[in-house]
Amino acid sequence: MDASMQRELRDVFGTFVTGVTVVTTRDAQGTPHGVTANSFSSVSLDPPLVLWSQSLKANSFPAFRDSEHFVVNILAEQQVDVSQRFARAGTDKFDGVAVSSNEHGMPRIEGSTAFIECRKVATYPGGDHAVFLGQVERFHRTHSRPLAFGNGKYMVTHVHDLGPVSDDPAAATLEQLGALRLIHHALPDIAARLQGIVGLGVWANAGPTVVRWEPGPDPLTKELVSGVVVSPIESATGLAFCAHLPQRKYGRIVEAAIGKLPPRELTLAAFEARLAVIRQQGVARSVTQAAVDIAGLSAPIFNREGRMIAALTLADRAEALRGEDDCPRTRALREEAAALSRRIGAPAPAA
Numbered sequence: 291m292d293a294s295m296q297r298e299l300r301d302v303f304g305t306f307v308t309g310v311t312v313v314t315t316r317d318a319q320g321t322p323h324g325v326t327a328n329s330f331s332s333v334s335l336d337p338p339l340v341l342w343s344q345s346l347k348a349n350s351f352p353a354f355r356d357s358e359h360f361v362v363n364i365l366a367e368q369q370v371d372v373s374q375r376f377a378r379a380g381t382d383k384f385d386g387v388a389v390s391s392n393e394h395g396m397p398r399i400e401g402s403t404a405f406i407e408c409r410k411v412a413t414y415p416g417g418d419h420a421v422f423l424g425q426v427e428r429f430h431r432t433h434s435r436p437l438a439f440g441n442g443k444y445m446v447t448h449v450h451d452l453g454p455v456s457d458d459p460a461a462a463t464l465e466q467l468g469a470l471r472l473i474h475h476a477l478p479d480i481a482a483r484l485q486g487i488v489g490l491g492v493w494a495n496a497g498p499t500v501v502r503w504e505p506g507p508d509p510l511t512k513e514l515v516s517g518v519v520v521s522p523i524e525s526a527t528g529l530a531f532c533a534h535l536p537q538r539k540y541g542r543i544v545e546a547a548i549g550k551l552p553p554r555e556l557t558l559a560a561f562e563a564r565l566a567v568i569r570q571q572g573v574a575r576s577v578t579q580a581a582v583d584i585a586g587l588s589a590p591i592f593n594r595e596g597r598m599i600a601a602l603t604l605a606d607r608a609e610a611l612r613g614e615d616d617c618p619r620t621r622a623l624r625e626e627a628a629a630l631s632r633r634i635g636a637p638a639p640a641a
């Protein structure tokens with residue numbers, strides 16, 4: 291296989307998301323060795339067996355090959371630095387790392403989510419790697435969250451939000467929280483696809499509130515503050531909500547906002563007419579004067595009952611979002627919001 295195909299295959303292997311372990315041992319001279327490894331896998335419960343594979347080129351390979359024992363330390367979410375440290379070839383990996391020793395003198399790294407202490411029962415050839423099979427002699431777990439690794443990046447784990455959905459009305463709030471969590475986790479990928487800063491807006495007790503801006507590479511992000519109530523009549527998020535919530539939800543808040551404008555600048559009737567256009571276009575737009583002019587585009591996300599529960603907002607410099615109503619980014623935003631609605635279980639829109 292040529293070098294470019296190998297790189298491609300490595301990327302394909304990388305799509306399989308794993309936990310991260312540091313496998314440790316001690317050689318005959320008493321020197322500890324440890325390597326970051328995500329090739330760990332459980333094999334059997336009866337007898338209890340695990341495996342991992344190591345590159346034949348690793349400096350520590352002779353130590354693992356010759357040792358009778360090893361420990362698999364399953365790293366916790368906050369141990370990225372430990373993973374990095376044990377992924378570098380070197381002799382000082384254990385400096386400053388809190389370890390304890392098991393009865394065979396094998397190092398256990400403190401703070402790990404779990405330890406699996408093993409006796410090596412077989413070594414198999416595996417191309418440029420050796421596969422070590424270990425019988426589990428002792429194990430210990432904590433309840434800290436594990437670190438994950440996929441596509442060449444460290445990751446954190448969250449429970450999947452698309453479990454069975456309850457019909458119990460009392461579970462509705464929980465279901466809403468689950469839906470918001472799902473949207474929350476989807477934001478980084480959406481920001482990457484839309485090539486901009488995306489925000490998650492909810493309708494909270496004081497009206498439209500952007501609970502999170504997913505930053506983009508543009509320093510414009512600094513202008514956008516998370517956790518603030520935004521204008522129901524001027525922000526894209528606020529307009530999107532008003533266009534899709536029942537009037538009794540937004541009426542009082544909108545009247546108060548209109549009341550603060552110069553007299554006759556906006557009437558309730560003119561505002562309602564604007565909402566009708568937003569409903570028809572599927573997105574709301576705004577331009578906010580800040581240090582730079584920021585434009586917002588906001589699309590509704592609906593839940594299973596067809597009620598708007600969140601706004602997906604794209605923010606960018608005003609000149610970057612100018613253009614006709616149906617520009618590709620507007621369409622892309624609308625499609626992202628519709629895809630999230632479908633994931634939450636919203637009924638398909640009437641054709």
Ligand SMILES: Cc1cc2nc3c(=O)[nH]c(=O)nc-3n(C[C@H](O)[C@H](O)[C@H](O)COP(=O)(O)O)c2cc1C
Nearest residue numbers: 325326327328329344345348349350376377379380
């Ligand atoms: C997330 C991650 C997973 C890794 N998994 C393995 C693995 O399963 N097997 C392996 O041989 N190397 C793996 N490596 C690379 C080794 O950690 C690295 O080559 C090793 O620490 C070199 O140490 P040494 O030469 O001092 O023995 C991984 C690196 C990272 C960052």
